[in-house]
Amino acid sequence: MTAEQVEQLEDTEKFTFQTEISRLMSLIINSLYKTREIFLRELISNASDALDKIRFMALTDSSALAHNSKLSISIAADPESKTITITDTGIGMTREQLKQNLGTIAKSGTSEFLAKVEGSKDGDVNQIGQFGVGFYSVFLVADKVTVASKSNDDEDQYVWSSQAVDDFVIAKDPRGNTLGRGTQITLHLKEDAEEFLNENALRDLVTKYSEFINFPIYLWSSHEEEVAKEATEKEEDDEIVEESLEEEDEESTKKEEEEVEKVTVFDWERINTQKPIWMRNAKEVEEDEYVEFYRAIAKEPSATPISWTHVKGEGDTEYRSIMYIPPKVDPNFFQNLAEKAHNVRLFVKRVFITDEFELFPKWLSFLKGIVDADDLPLNVSRETLQQHRALRTISKHLVKKALDMFQQLAKDNEEKYGQFFKEYGSALKYGAIESNTHRKKIAGLLRFSSSYDPTSPGVSLDSYISRMKGSQSSIFYLSGMSVEEIEQSPFLERLLARGYEVLYLTEPIDEMLIQNMPGYNGKMFANVAKGDLKFGDEEELDEQLDEDYDELQAWLKTTLADEIDKVVLSKRLTTSPMAIVAADFGLTGHMERLMAAQGQSNKDRDMMLNFMKMQKKTLEINPKHPIIKSLAGRSIDEMDEDTKELVLVLYETTAIRSGYPLADINAFTKRVETIIRKGVGASLDEEVEVDVEAAPEKSEEEKKADEAYLEKSDDIIEDEDAYLHDEL
Structure with a gap:
């Protein structure tokens, strides 16, 4: 039926589109024009979803397929009427569902898509199926659309039609129940979209976008056949003509050829003839096929996955699976860890069951793909699915296979692994924290920046251990906001001078990682900003040197009694005069800033933070530095107020370099100003003359x-x- 015919029906009701949808369609038409061929992909995807739903329903209700047991999608173009018709035998829609599904849409999906389109600079935003608004892509190529649908839940078949972007009509279909069950969408093409009436163009689009749809897709197509001509009697003259035998044979052959002609025949042609890619032998599947399959299931038409694994599980539990590493991490991955990820589609004997289940632990939930299990019952409910023994077994196997895939990628392609770790390194670190079972294997996959390679997170723990010095028993590391900040730290001085390698930990999750993974392959982690640093080849300090600094150490401890617990001669420093070191179980300056930067206040956490911040630090002094040597050369009587002020400023600048925030920034700036006044000969008491003119009133x-x-x-x-x- 045409849109005009629908509007002329007696029981037609007219409705106005939700305001958001009018805006949505306008944006789709204007923003996606260059890729408007996606309309067919979206309609086929919706048809496939409808078929999945009725097949799932049939698992528990045998009557669901009574009106039509064949599950398929068909596409037909009519050049004369300039229409394309897409029909599926899926679940169909009732009159109310036509109104709701095609006239309104969830605000969240619409808003997210609109924001994506409006924020796109090049207009290449064609993943509209992700947002549940794929149907409206029909208006890229059609100015009139008619939808006929029949649901098992409704006695009658209804038609929905729209000729504009502001209203639509719904009516009972006067043709009766022509579909049996399912939905038929007829697009009346715009003049500039008539290219899609071409049979070969439609075939190419189905092959390009929907080759891996799990239901037969048929195209009304033409081909030429040779058929015999109908026999015709021709009256001959009575005149007898004599002919040679050779001429008679030639004439006979010619007559036989003329009795066969070529005619154009139309019939349904199945386009997606390949069996599901996951059911094929991995050696038979080309790389391009894996990439196209990813694009189909992820609804990312131009994306190329970083890597994938094709698994066939045999034994107690039989299954097949293809798992992909997406090229980019979801920006909200860590914020959405509490929610179920819908990244893996579960099939049972090629029947789609659900994507609402947790196959992987949270830290691996970024993986996308399919699992087809033979050992799950077809009528398994979503409620009992998660506890099913076979699925738990499959989950364990696939976690191991995923880690093997990461390990193989690191071995075969260092550049691609670097891309992977840049996107998903934090997820692996989260996995090392969460998983006792896989912690060691995950630890071998981690990469860090280090003094050996500060430009990129390319250092593994195994490679670090291979470069350790003689007698070194610890893996040295230092945390900070950035590599640049860490490289300025005084804590690195002696280690780097002696050739020790130090890992640079720059992500907030790193501190938690080290707390939960204190060592690797028999080597313990050592924070070079905490505790008593051990190199493994320590020599006893010169007792005479220790005595020479006893008085200075005592005086510094008294002067800085509110801040520090003890003063010791440093084994860390070479060029800096002093450094502030946290206790073994205290907070480094970096950790203090991280905890203080956390958003919402928490009473217990705040109490713990304040308690740990109150723990006094250790002041390490460098006995080789001229400032420290000069202070040690003075007697206690020579330590006047000016000296005390200078030492306080030195301590506060050391705190900044050691990563600690200053408790009283105003007092620090006043002390610096006093030193500068003395240095330039300015009066310490003279105040600034303030002579300004008040601003005029309105x-x-x-x-x-x-x-x-x-x-x-x-x-x-x-x-x-x-x-x-x-x-x-």
């Missing part, structure tokens, strides 16, 4: 202009409130 004209503007703003707000009220 004039009467300015006051009136402000009042007029406020009145105008109030009117605008009232109009917006009225608009929002109408929307609601």
Whole structure:
């Protein structure tokens, strides 16, 4: 039926599109014009979903397929009427579902898609199926659309039609139940979209986008056949003509050829003839096929996965699976860890069951793919699915296979592994924290920046251990906000001078990782900003040197009693005069900043943070530094107030370099200013003369202009409130 015929029906009801949908369709038409061929992909995808639903329903209700047991999708183009018709035998829609599904849409999906389109610079936003708005891509190529649908839940078949972007009509189909069950969408093409009436163009699009759909897709196509001509009697003259035998044979052959002609025959041709890719032998599947399959299941038409694994499980539990590493991590991956990821589709004997289950632990939930199990019952409920023994076994196997895939990628392609780790390194670290079973294997996959290679996170723990020095028993590391910040730290001085390698940990999750993974392959982690640093080849300090600094150490401890617990001669420093070191179980400056930067206040956490911040630190002094040597050369009587002020400034600058925030920044700046005044010979008591002119008050004209503007703003707000009220 045409859109005009639907509108002329007696029981037709007209509805107005939800405002968001009118805006949505306008944006789709304007933003996706260059890739408007995606309309067919979206309609086939929707048809496949409808077929999945009815097949799943049939698992528990045998009557669901009574009206039509054949599950398929068909596409037919009619050049004369300039229409394309897509028909499926899926679950269909009732009259109310036609109104709701094609006239309104969830705000969240619409808003997300609109934001994506409006924020796209090049307009290449064609993954609309992810947002549940794929149907509206029909308006890229059609100015009139008619949808006929029949559901098992409704006695009658209904038609939905729209000729514009602001309203639609629904009516009972006067043709009766022509579908049996399912949905038929007829697109009346725009003049500039008639290229899609071409049979070969449609075939190419189905092959390009929907080759791996798990249901037969048929195209109404033509081909030429040779058929015999109908026999025709021709009256001959009575005149006898003599002919040679050779001429008679030639004439006979010619007559036989003329009795066969070529005619154009139309029939349904199945386009997606390949069996499901996961059922094929991995050696028979080409790389391009894996990439196209990923694009189909992920609904990312231009994406190329980083890597994949094709698994066939045999034994107690038989299954087949293909798992992919997406090219980019979801920006909300860590924020959505509490939610179920819908990244893996579960099939049982090629029947789609659900994507609402947890196959992988949270830290691996970024993987996308399919699992087809033979040992799960077809009628398994979503409620009992998660506890099913076979699925738990499959999950364990696939976690191991995923880690093997990462390991193989690191071995075969260092550049690609670097890309993978850049996107998913934090997820692996989270896995090392969460998983006792796989922690060691995950640890071998981790990469860090280090003093050996500070430019990229390319250092593995195994390679670090291979470069360790003689007698070295610890894996040295230092945390900071960035590599640049860490490289300025005084804690590195002696280690780097002696040739020790230090890992640079720059991610917030790193501190938690080390707490949960204190060592690797018999080597313990050692934070070079905490505790008593051990190199493994220590020599006893010169007792005489220790005595020479006893008085200075005692004086510094008294002077800085509110801040530090003890003063020791440093084994870390070479060029800096001093450094502030946290206790073994205290907070480094970096950790203090991380905890203070956390958003919402938590009473227990705040108490713990304050308690740990109150723990006094150790001040390490460098006995080789000129400042420390000069201070050690003075007697206690020579330590006047000026010296004390200088030492306080030195301590506070050391705190900054050691990563600690200053408790009183104003006191610090005043002390620095005092030192500068003394250095330039300025008076310590002289105050700055402040001589400024007060700003003028508003004039009467300015006051009136402000009042007029406020009145105008109030009117605008009232109009917006009225608009929002109408929307609601």
